[in-house]
Amino acid sequence: MLEGDGLIHLHRVAPIAHGGSIFQLDMRNTAVIERATTGVAYAVDPWLVDAGEPPPIFPLSTWLASWPPHIPADLGRSPQQSGNRT
Numbered sequence: 001m002l003e004g005d006g007l008i009h010l011h012r013v014a015p016i017a018h019g020g021s022i023f024q025l026d027m028r029n030t031a032v033i034e035r036a037t038t039g040v041a042y043a044v045d046p047w048l049v050d051a052g053e054p055p056p057i058f059p060l061s062t063w064l065a066s067w068p069p070h071i072p073a074d075l076g077r078s079p080q081q082s083g084n085r086t
Contacts, residue, residue, distance in 0.1 A: 012036055017043060019064050026067050032060055 003013045011033040020026035030045040043063035046055035
């Protein structure tokens with residue numbers, strides 16, 4: 001919807017990513033966006049935070065590597081949210 005309405009400029013919507021294994025019963029899915037200029041994929045997983053909180057956004061490779069992924073406290077937040085204004 002956002003991409004179709006022209007509201008995403010620096011990224012593009014990518015196919016859903018799947019992680020985990022049926023053998024370990026840790027299967028999961030997440031939305032993915034890609035940086036338009038580099039093609040680097042990022043996971044957007046609202047399941048990792050409480051309802052109403054902004055979802056963390058981090059490299060897809062991090063999301064696929066282990067579960068639950070290690071997410072630094074300020075990862076995925078804007079500079080204003082994280083306190084880092086540089």
